[in-house]
Amino acid sequence: MSDIDPGQARPPRRVRVDLPGRAYDILIGAGLVDAAGSILAERLPDARLAIVTDETVAALHLDRLTASLDAAGIAHAVVTVPPGETSKSFRQLEHVVDAILAGRFERGDAVLAFGGGVVGDLAGFAAAIVRRGMRFVQMPTTLLAQVDSSVGGKTGINSPRGKNLVGAFHQPDLVLADTSVLDTLVPREFAAGYAEVVKYGLIDRPEFFDWLEWKRAPIFAGGPERAEAIAASCEAKAAVVIADEREAGERALLNLGHTFGHAIEAAVAFDPARLVHGEAVSIGMAQAHRFSARLGLCPGQDATRVEAHLKAAGLPTRLSEVPGAAIAREVLMAGIAQDKKVKRGRLTFILTRGIGRSFIAADVDAAQIDEFLAEELAG
Amino acid sequence: MSDIDPGQARPPRRVRVDLPGRAYDILIGAGLVDAAGSILAERLPDARLAIVTDETVAALHLDRLTASLDAAGIAHAVVTVPPGETSKSFRQLEHVVDAILAGRFERGDAVLAFGGGVVGDLAGFAAAIVRRGMRFVQMPTTLLAQVDSSVGGKTGINSPRGKNLVGAFHQPDLVLADTSVLDTLVPREFAAGYAEVVKYGLIDRPEFFDWLEWKRAPIFAGGPERAEAIAASCEAKAAVVIADEREAGERALLNLGHTFGHAIEAAVAFDPARLVHGEAVSIGMAQAHRFSARLGLCPGQDATRVEAHLKAAGLPTRLSEVPGAAIAREVLMAGIAQDKKVKRGRLTFILTRGIGRSFIAADVDAAQIDEFLAEELAG
Structure with a gap:
């Protein structure tokens, strides 16, 4: 020792x-x-x-x-x-x-x-x-x-x-x-893992998100807050998993940011030079908040706050930040439709009513997703 | 239909x-x-x-x-x-x-x-x-x-x-x-499966063994007794498995005849032209009864009765019945020692006090097995 x-x-x-x-x-x-x-x-x-x-x-x-x-x-x-x-x-x-x-x-x-x-x-x-x-x-x-x-x-x-x-x-x-x-770890890989830490705050622990905004610097620098953030993340995930070990229901909340995220990863053919998993999740979480805000579910200021925190951690939050050729809307939509969380043609998404207030939306209209992506890619 | x-x-x-x-x-x-x-x-x-x-x-x-x-x-x-x-x-x-x-x-x-x-x-x-x-x-x-x-x-x-x-x-x-x-199925394959049917009687259902002695012919001929024998076998195995799903204890009884049997199969390099699994189990069960009789645990007439029933079903009960080159005692002992039921050098065997009275013997002396095999191969 x-x-x-x-x-x-x-x-x-x-x-x-x-x-x-x-x-x-x-x-x-x-x-x-x-x-x-x-x-x-x-x-x-x-x-x-x-x-x-x-x-x-x-x-x-x-x-x-x-x-x-x-x-x-x-x-x-x-x-x-x-x-x-x-x-x-x-x-x-x-x-x-x-x-x-x-x-x-x-x-x-x-x-x-x-x-x-x-x-x-x-x-x-x-x-x-x-x-x-x-x-x-x-x-x-x-x-x-x-x-x-x-x-x-x-x-x-x-x-x-x-x-x-x-x-x-x-x-x-x-x-x-x-x-x-x-x-x-290279800083980029640390930041990518941090996206999943942030996720636990966004799902159902708003006070943990507050704390991350406050303690981000010592977490990245390796202070004792790092172990605290990891422990809090494991506790948060454990609470969800224990409630739903075989992924029948609530465990789907852990997919916050992942439906958009997986589609983005697939669109870049899982090329880590362009995007690693945590970066895709970061964009996906920012998108889930922006899309929820667009539907009038989530306060716009919460979406802005999430985006600001991820940016400060060195993470991408927009499709335009993915290096290389622009990603086509059709490719993303195809990826979303193939996602294993699709049931009988309807889209299941994790949406949110604000920071720490995520929920499973089992019946999202594909046309609205399509419109949203068109705006995201135009903006 | x-x-x-x-x-x-x-x-x-x-x-x-x-x-x-x-x-x-x-x-x-x-x-x-x-x-x-x-x-x-x-x-x-x-x-x-x-x-x-x-x-x-x-x-x-x-x-x-x-x-x-x-x-x-x-x-x-x-x-x-x-x-x-x-x-x-x-x-x-x-x-x-x-x-x-x-x-x-x-x-x-x-x-x-x-x-x-x-x-x-x-x-x-x-x-x-x-x-x-x-x-x-x-x-x-x-x-x-x-x-x-x-x-x-x-x-x-x-x-x-x-x-x-x-x-x-x-x-x-x-x-x-x-x-x-x-x-x-070819008759040899049906008989090999029948060895496992007999096994359930020998483990802990003496009255089922009695019934098999009586109904062997219609079971082989495809009468309604066939489904009855299969159902009784599934019930017998289910009772053992439910009591011990992850094979921590009593489920080992299902290995009656299998420690000798696996060693014999390994000795013929799992060549189905020489011996299929059920035939090896048949010899192994007959041996388990003869060995138990030799130790004074099992009445000799029970060992004889088991052997007679297996023979009548067209199954081998002796090492000498395995076609091809004679099997060496050293090879069998090596196979027994490698069996996964060996713990810390001691040999675990399923032995019996008579038909339907099998038990797990956790501390069998390897030297006695060796002597027994020498006799079996000499006889």
């Missing part, structure tokens, strides 16, 4: 995700990579660890993690995949599964996902299916993964026919979110 | 598998392939069907199934895999998943497994992971699949490192077991 900055050596925050029969803790704080060995030795005694990571994270942080496990006497093996979304494939799944089986890991052993959302989704899916279910520990290394993937139990890979179309629900036994590893 | 033999046009038997929150029915009877359309139209209204089958079953029975679905106005698509164990692979899994996604099937639609255990395991696994879980209907076409795979929720594929090492628990919404399709 020699690498802990004494100024940050406070105990980690703990968020309890209270799923019936499968409750687990998320520990959030600086220095958890170095403390992983001693924590896991207590929390998962006798479990050997199959660490799944990517080349980027391995180069930056793996030595510290394995040193910590060695010091605690925890047996482990490592399987590395290339960084990036293309690793969410049947090919890499088979590679990871084979490595776990080659290491003779059993059901009581654990798969440890050490990386961002791609590694978490891939490793979690492998943990779900090897021997019909192994234990699973997440150590998310991006802000997006810490506030999004660490709660909800969604795991999976992509298909050539669409993203996340193949997977399983598999809850972790423990999540360790080391806030200090986020210092190695 | 024109193909139903009027002499067999009695309503199907129903076995309720009463898993909390995921209860489902198994319907068992002659003519269910032809009745599938009308039953599914009532039981799963609005569900489209992705039928997974193999080339052998498709050639024999698929036209009747699709005609029945067409008559009921149920939309469907078909994906076919090669027959045999090699289809339980990542390659065929990806093929089936892609076909389901290509057909734009959604979560509320169903995957229908139409075939034996291989098709059921593969299709069920695909149903478990496409969109993180679709509905699932099983139409098992072998006796083994009707009495074994239709209860328990185990799905999965093989790995080069072992059988069934990758998979998921995924319960069906409905099982339709058509007893008349079993008439197209």
Whole structure:
């Protein structure tokens, strides 16, 4: 634990995700990579660890993690995949599964996902299916993964026919979110994760949004407010997920900004050079507020305030900010119509009555969306 | 429904598998392939069907199934895999998943497994992971699949490192077991499935074993006793599975005959020309009784009676009956030691105090097994 900055050596925050029969803790704080060995030795005694990571994270942080496990006497093996979304494939799944089986890991052993959302989704899916279910520990290394993937139990890979179309629900036994590893993220990636933090305020926690407006700078700078913001985000997501584990109803609120966002991502062919997921969500959330304002549901000043906060965080809020060729309205509409939240031709959108007052609108008129997009692209 | 033999046009038997929150029915009877359309139209209204089958079953029975679905106005698509164990692979899994996604099937639609255990395991696994879980209907076409795979929720594929090492628990919404399709099985395959029927009597239902001794001939000939035997087997397995869904304890009783059996299968490299699964289980069950008798646990006359009944059904009961090169004791012992029921070096076996009186013995001495096998191979 020699690498802990004494100024940050406070105990980690703990968020309890209270799923019936499968409750687990998320520990959030600086220095958890170095403390992983001693924590896991207590929390998962006798479990050997199959660490799944990517080349980027391995180069930056793996030595510290394995040193910590060695010091605690925890047996482990490592399987590395290339960084990036293309690793969410049947090919890499088979590679990871084979490595776990080659290491003779059993059901009581654990798969440890050490990386961002791609590694978490891939490793979690492998943990779900090897021997019909192994234990699973997440150590998310991006802000997006810490506030999004660490709660909800969604795991999976992509298909050539669409993203996340193949997977399983598999809850972790423990999540360790080391806030200090986020210092190695490029600013753009940190900001993209922050879009999801803002989302939790916008869904149903207006006082959290107020607090973010006040504390944005220390969150970005790595002050103790960072762990506080991550913990609050995990708590917010956990509350929604516990109420609706299998995504039958209220969980759809987590899609705030995501219907527009997914359509924008698809329109740029998921090219991260043009737009990453959090940036698309940022534009999508700003659009959801502007569209709600246009329908007379949301005060215009709330839409303005949301846009200002996202901008201040370095996030895009307008289609015109996406670099490269202009996006066509028809392409966006096609993407929206294909979104899995469409039921029998009617469009389901997450709309809002103001900051922290989002709701599921199950019967939105496609023509109004089309008009709105025309205005957005003209403006 | 024109193909139903009027002499067999009695309503199907129903076995309720009463898993909390995921209860489902198994319907068992002659003519269910032809009745599938009308039953599914009532039981799963609005569900489209992705039928997974193999080339052998498709050639024999698929036209009747699709005609029945067409008559009921149920939309469907078909994906076919090669027959045999090699289809339980990542390659065929990806093929089936892609076909389901290509057909734009959604979560509320169903995957229908139409075939034996291989098709059921593969299709069920695909149903478990496409969109993180679709509905699932099983139409098992072998006796083994009707009495074994239709209860328990185990799905999965093989790995080069072992059988069934990758998979998921995924319960069906409905099982339709058509007893008349079993008439197209070769006698050896029917007998192999019958070994698992006998197993349920041997575990804890002595009166069922008595009944099987009495009714073996009409069960094999396709009389109404066939559906009765299948229903009793499904009920017996359901009782064990409901008590222990995730295989933590009592479910291990279902492995009666399987520790010896798996070792024998491995020793012949899973070559179906030498031995199929049910035949290995038959030898394994006879051995479990002889070994138990040798330890003074089981009356010798019970072991003799079990052996006589299996023989009368056309099943092997001795290692010497396996065609090809003699099996070495060392090879069997290695297979037993590798079995997944081994914990920390001690051998867990299902032993018995007599017909219908099986129990889990967690601490069997490997040296005694070794001596027993030496005698078996000498005799």
